[in-house]
Amino acid sequence: MPASVVIGGQWGDEGKGRIVDLLARGARVVARYSAGNNAGHTVINDRGTFALRLVPAGIFYDDKDCVIGNGCAINPIALWEEIEGLKARGVSAERLHISDRAHVVMPWHPLIDAADERLRGPFAIGTTGRGIGPAFVDKAGRAGIRMCDLIDGAGFRERLRIILEYKNAVLEKLYGLEPLSFDAVYNEYREAGERLLPYVTDTSLLVQEALDRGDEVLLEGAQGALLDLDFGTYEFVTSSVPSSTAAGAAVGVGIGPNRINRVAGVYKAYTTRVGNGPMPTELFDEEGERLRNVGREYGTVTGRPRRCGWFDAVAARFTARLNGVTSAVVTRLDVLDAFPVIRVCTAYQVDGAELRSFPANTTVLARCTPVYEDFPGWETPTSDVRRFADLPANAQAYLRRLGELLGAPVDIISVGPERDQCIQVRPVV
Ligand code: IMP
Numbered sequence: 001m002p003a004s005v006v007i008g009g010q011w012g013d014e015g016k017g018r019i020v021d022l023l024a025r026g027a028r029v030v031a032r033y034s035a036g037n038n039a040g041h042t043v044i045n046d047r048g049t050f051a052l053r054l055v056p057a058g059i060f061y062d063d064k065d066c067v068i069g070n071g072c073a074i075n076p077i078a079l080w081e082e083i084e085g086l087k088a089r090g091v092s093a094e095r096l097h098i099s100d101r102a103h104v105v106m107p108w109h110p111l112i113d114a115a116d117e118r119l120r121g122p123f124a125i126g127t128t129g130r131g132i133g134p135a136f137v138d139k140a141g142r143a144g145i146r147m148c149d150l151i152d153g154a155g156f157r158e159r160l161r162i163i164l165e166y167k168n169a170v171l172e173k174l175y176g177l178e179p180l181s182f183d184a185v186y187n188e189y190r191e192a193g194e195r196l197l198p199y200v201t202d203t204s205l206l207v208q209e210a211l212d213r214g215d216e217v218l219l220e221g222a223q224g225a226l227l228d229l230d231f232g233t234y235e236f237v238t239s240s241v242p243s244s245t246a247a248g249a250a251v252g253v254g255i256g257p258n259r260i261n262r263v264a265g266v267y268k269a270y271t272t273r274v275g276n277g278p279m280p281t282e283l284f285d286e287e288g289e290r291l292r293n294v295g296r297e298y299g300t301v302t303g304r305p306r307r308c309g310w311f312d313a314v315a316a317r318f319t320a321r322l323n324g325v326t327s328a329v330v331t332r333l334d335v336l337d338a339f340p341v342i343r344v345c346t347a348y349q350v351d352g353a354e355l356r357s358f359p360a361n362t363t364v365l366a367r368c369t370p371v372y373e374d375f376p377g378w379e380t381p382t383s384d385v386r387r388f389a390d391l392p393a394n395a396q397a398y399l400r401r402l403g404e405l406l407g408a409p410v411d412i413i414s415v416g417p418e419r420d421q422c423i424q425v426r427p428v429v
Helices: 016-026 076-088 108-123 132-140 153-174 182-199 203-213 246-253 286-294 313-323 362-367 393-406
Strands: 003-008 029-032 041-045 048-052 065-068 096-099 217-220 260-268 271-273 307-309 327-331 341-350 353-355 369-376 410-414 422-424
Touching (some): 003 016, 003 246, 003 313, 016 260, 016 327, 029 203, 065 203, 096 182, 096 203, 108 153, 153 182, 203 246, 217 246, 246 260, 260 393, 286 307, 313 341, 327 393, 341 362, 341 393, 369 393, 393 410
Parallel strands (some): 003 260, 029 065, 029 217, 065 096, 260 327, 327 410
Antiparallel strands (some): 041 048, 271 307, 341 353, 410 422
């Protein structure tokens, strides 16, 4: 059985968590393949409302294996809190598996994250402050500590001693910060390692064996393709290695790329972004405020208000192609229910010319102004609709046009936060 990937097609927060929660029903394994607790996935189901950070959204099913893959960066303290929080609400973590190759977010990473942001001043990225960027920098710089190190008593002590000496020199001499105490870090992280030990395994083998058995595997992306290190709005991106795109999924869980054959690209019916960096369709007026209020657009991890604007089809088409999207999922259609006119950006105007492709250079993107196609709104509630044919005609026309612009069929539409508030046009997995 091949694997399917769920990716975010915009700047994150597209509603991937709720879509994974929905699609997980048909899967046997659900695996996260990138990022860390900078990602926040909100899931609302019959067990309540949950804000997941690292745990895959398949955790709510008792019969699914949930994997935190080698491509993730794990803050073991935050992960333990998340596991305990889930258990306290009756959600078992018995089938959670953590890759022995995943990198660990150490206490110096959030310190460096904050210090870098301060030093960047007006060029700050607007990170989530969770230390994820510095953790991936250390991964690429070969100065990381992995889960297999963390659970290896004497080995961890030795590795921490070498790395902390170097990191303390960086904290003191470069950033003017206090050094960290070896004993305090060792004791806290050793304890965290011991608690997580039962979950740590070779998850690459687990996923490969599931595929060999013919089980359906769902690979859960984090953030969005426009935050990708290679193809996003660099440098206002996340540092996740592997990539947050569908191509990163194979590396991030340790399977061959030929095992993936379906890619669901999740898109909000409009656009949002948190953090800094250009966003051509951002609205600074009452309509933007209205989108934020109706959509309750505040970050799951940081609570920051999200920047809101109309659907950017130039950016969305770019990410649909980049990810090989086979099914588009449009979320939060209901947020647009009361708008009399709905706009879609189909091209950019820049330096007197029309641009239909997404530029690499963020200073060019910052100068782009949107060329809009206007759609009459439907001005009717859609939250109770469960069949495409029952949607108002204007909503159907809007979705058809989004599908055309994306170059992929719109196979799922979400019209509310609850698990069943979805219109499934065609099966995705
Ligand atoms: P970092 O990943 O914390 O380093 O933040 C880098 C950029 O990615 C910032 O603009 C963040 O706001 C953004 N970002 C990181 N994770 C998410 C997410 O899950 N949703 C939306 N934006 C995110």
